[in-house]
Amino acid sequence: MERALREVRDSGAEEEKESRRSPVGVVCSGSTRGSNPSRLFLGTQRPLNSLDPDPNPNPSNKINRVRIPNAIHRPSSYVASFAAFAMLTRSVANDVLTVGKELRTIADEFIPREYQDYYLHEMKKLLANKDSEFAIVIDEFQPQSRSSDQMFKAVETYLGTKVNESCIRKLNVCKNKESLAVRMNENEEIIDEFDGVQVKWRLVTNIEQSGSKRCYELTFDHNRHRFLIIESYLPYILERSDEIKARESGLKLHMIDNGYPEPKTIILDNPMTFKTLAMEPGLKKSIIEDLDNFSSGKEYYRRIGKAWKRGYLIYGPSGTGKSSLIASMANHLNYNIYDVDLAEIDSDSQLKSILLEMPSKSILVFEDFDRIQNPIGDVKDNLSSKTSFTRLLNLMDGIWSCCGEERIFVFTTKSVDKLDPALVRPGRMDMHIQMSYCTFSAFKQLAFNYLEVEEHELFAQIKELLETVNVTPADVAGELMKCRKDATVSLERLVAYLEKKVSL
Ligand SMILES: Nc1ncnc2c1ncn2[C@@H]1O[C@H](COP(=O)(O)OP(=O)(O)OP(=O)(O)O)[C@@H](O)[C@H]1O
Numbered sequence: 001m002e003r004a005l006r007e008v009r010d011s012g013a014e015e016e017k018e019s020r021r022s023p024v025g026v027v028c029s030g031s032t033r034g035s036n037p038s039r040l041f042l043g044t045q046r047p048l049n050s051l052d053p054d055p056n057p058n059p060s061n062k063i064n065r066v067r068i069p070n071a072i073h074r075p076s077s078y079v080a081s082f083a084a085f086a087m088l089t090r091s092v093a094n095d096v097l098t099v100g101k102e103l104r105t106i107a108d109e110f111i112p113r114e115y116q117d118y119y120l121h122e123m124k125k126l127l128a129n130k131d132s133e134f135a136i137v138i139d140e141f142q143p144q145s146r147s148s149d150q151m152f153k154a155v156e157t158y159l160g161t162k163v164n165e166s167c168i169r170k171l172n173v174c175k176n177k178e179s180l181a182v183r184m185n186e187n188e189e190i191i192d193e194f195d196g197v198q199v200k201w202r203l204v205t206n207i208e209q210s211g212s213k214r215c216y217e218l219t220f221d222h223n224r225h226r227f228l229i230i231e232s233y234l235p236y237i238l239e240r241s242d243e244i245k246a247r248e249s250g251l252k253l254h255m256i257d258n259g260y261p262e263p264k265t266i267i268l269d270n271p272m273t274f275k276t277l278a279m280e281p282g283l284k285k286s287i288i289e290d291l292d293n294f295s296s297g298k299e300y301y302r303r304i305g306k307a308w309k310r311g312y313l314i315y316g317p318s319g320t321g322k323s324s325l326i327a328s329m330a331n332h333l334n335y336n337i338y339d340v341d342l343a344e345i346d347s348d349s350q351l352k353s354i355l356l357e358m359p360s361k362s363i364l365v366f367e368d369f370d371r372i373q374n375p376i377g378d379v380k381d382n383l384s385s386k387t388s389f390t391r392l393l394n395l396m397d398g399i400w401s402c403c404g405e406e407r408i409f410v411f412t413t414k415s416v417d418k419l420d421p422a423l424v425r426p427g428r429m430d431m432h433i434q435m436s437y438c439t440f441s442a443f444k445q446l447a448f449n450y451l452e453v454e455e456h457e458l459f460a461q462i463k464e465l466l467e468t469v470n471v472t473p474a475d476v477a478g479e480l481m482k483c484r485k486d487a488t489v490s491l492e493r494l495v496a497y498l499e500k501k502v503s504l
Contacts, residue, residue, distance in 0.1 A: 136218040136229065151234070154241035155216050159201055161244060162190050194233045197225045242336075242359040272327040276449050278442035278473045279321065283433070287325075288332065290431055295333055295406070308405040309396070311428070315416040316435025319474030322412045325435065326365055335361045335408065342366055348395060355396060360406040369411045393428060437470040446473060450480040451487040458491040465498035 140152045190201045199220045206213050220229060274288055294310045301308040312329075314322045330337050338358055340351075358364060396409065411429065438446075440463040447453050479497050483490040 136234075138216045138218070140214045151238070152214075152216065154238045155201070157241040157244050158237045159190055159192075159216075161240075162192060194236065195228060197221060197228060197233075199229070199233065239360050242361075271331075272324045273331050274328045276445070277321060277324055277328045278438070278445040278449070278477075279325070280436075280439060280441055287329075287431070287433065291329060291333055294408070298405070301405075309407045309409065310430045311393075312408065312410045312431050312433060313416075313429040314410060314412045314433045314435060315414070317414055317437070317472060319472030320435035320437065321473050322435050323367075325433070326363065326410055326412075329408070329410075330363055333361070333363075333408075335363050338362055338364045340364060340366055342369065351392070351395060358407060362407055364407065364409040365412070366410070367412045369413055438466055438473045438476045440466050442473055443476055446476050446480060447487075447491070450477065450484060451490055453487045453491075456487065456491055458488070458495060461495055462491065462498065465495065465502065469498055469501045471498065471501060 138152050138155055187205075188203060192199050192201065197220055199218055202217045202219075204215050204217050206215070218229070220226075274284055277284065290310075298308060314325055316322060326337065329335070336359070338354070340354065355364075416432075416434075436442075443462060443466060444454070444459070447456070447459075475497075476494065479494045480490050482493060
């Protein structure tokens with residue numbers, strides 16, 4: 001496979017250099033020139049094993065249909081297959097294949113051997129046809145499938161916001177433009193711009209024997225931009241549509257217990273925010289600053305050549321607010337949470353799939369990581385019982401440094417003492433956050449949350465008691481909730497509870 005890839009790369013490299021040198025010019029797309037543009041099929045118009053490269057036998061039509069192989073090991077994973085396709089295309093075009101060992105691994109991972117030749121054939125067409133024009137076609141349905149193609153849905157969602165923008169400009173009445181479900185009409189065209197390149201979208205309906213079929217057609221102002229479109233613009237649309245959907249439906253909590261077939265998704269209904277989280281104000285402020293620096297750090301991470309990711313280790317006894325902190329982080333950044341139960345993950349490849357599929361603006365959470373912790377350096381393929389923390393981090397580094405961006409991962413544990421020293425070693429996790437037993441300032445936040453009191457004569461006594469006894473914010477919150485209507489009664493009960501703890 002490597003030799004074949006090199007051959008493909010050589011055919012495309014010269015052209016790529018050329019295209020980088022030439023100024024961006026506007027060339028009419030095929031339709032305006034009167035000839036049919038070449039077509040790159042995304043999604044699956046035909047079953048992958050029909051290896052006929054061009055179903056249109058008319059030679060004057062010169063349609064080059066190039067499709068992403070989607071017969072990956074996990075058929076549900078469109079995003080993963082797309083990521084693998086985009087990465088390999090980029091590696092070929094940029095001549096980085098020789099150093100991109102990880103990329104080859106990913107290709108082997110996601111593209112079964114029997115389809116690799118076909119895939120190379122498709123890629124060759126894409127690289128070789130520098131003079132033909134391209135229209136990227138995204139079909140609504142895959143064959144033998146009733147559910148619409150993921151890329152088609154993403155484009156529909158994304159273009160919906162573009163339609164909305166024009167509505168808003170015209171009507172000037174809509175406050176929340178993204179909540180409008182406006183969609184393009186048939187044959188309507190929308191011009192979009194990405195990285196200085198103008199692209200044109202058209203919704204086309206073809207009437208066939210089996211019924212009408214819709215697809216989006218994408219043309220752009222010069223053929224040399226096809227790499228930019230495949231590597232950056234389409235992944236950008238997938239990510240943007242995720243964001244739009246997340247905003248429309250609230251934050252989501254994804255439970256990944258075995259990675260197959262799809263993560264279970266629950267709307268995150270945890271209203272905890274940094275305003276309501278009880279925590280030392282200084283620590284809270286530094287976490288918020290850290291998150292803000294991270295989310296606005298795109299250029300910084302690019303400049304220093306590091307993957308745009310950040311890791312947090314949150315530790316503390318049960319009930320000190322580790323999960324509440326994660327919810328606050330997600331609400332603050334408007335990220336979705338992916339909750340991974342490592343005990344259910346059977347292999348590195350399963351974990352790799354999860355990492356590849358995680359959209360940007362996500363928080364990947366490994367709760368109670370120490371439960372499954374194991375000796376360092378074991379390279380057997382069973383993550384749940386054998387893989388070390390170091391290995392897990394290396395996997396994340398490898399995958400996230402070559403695809404995707406803006407990801408946070410969080411490890412939580414009840415006891416930092418039991419942890420693998422590799423985890424707590426400086427530099428492995430970007431920030432260590434200790435969630436402590438309830439301090440007086442945390443109590444004041446809870447009293448405000450639950451009773452709406454900022455000062456009370458019992459506060460001094462409570463302060464003293466909290467200095468002598470270990471209770472968690474969850475314990476205090478539980479007491480305060482018992483009599484919400486009368487603050488004094490509630491605080492008296494808390495005093496009694498704390499005194500009882502002291503006497504034990
Ligand atoms: N720091 C806190 N600020 C506000 N509320 C808190 C805090 N800590 C705990 N609580 C309250 O206690 C409940 C349980 O806390 P949470 O689940 O966040 O603790 P945890 O440390 O993740 O516990 P565990 O380790 O058992 O999962 C929360 O839903 C919240 O109501």
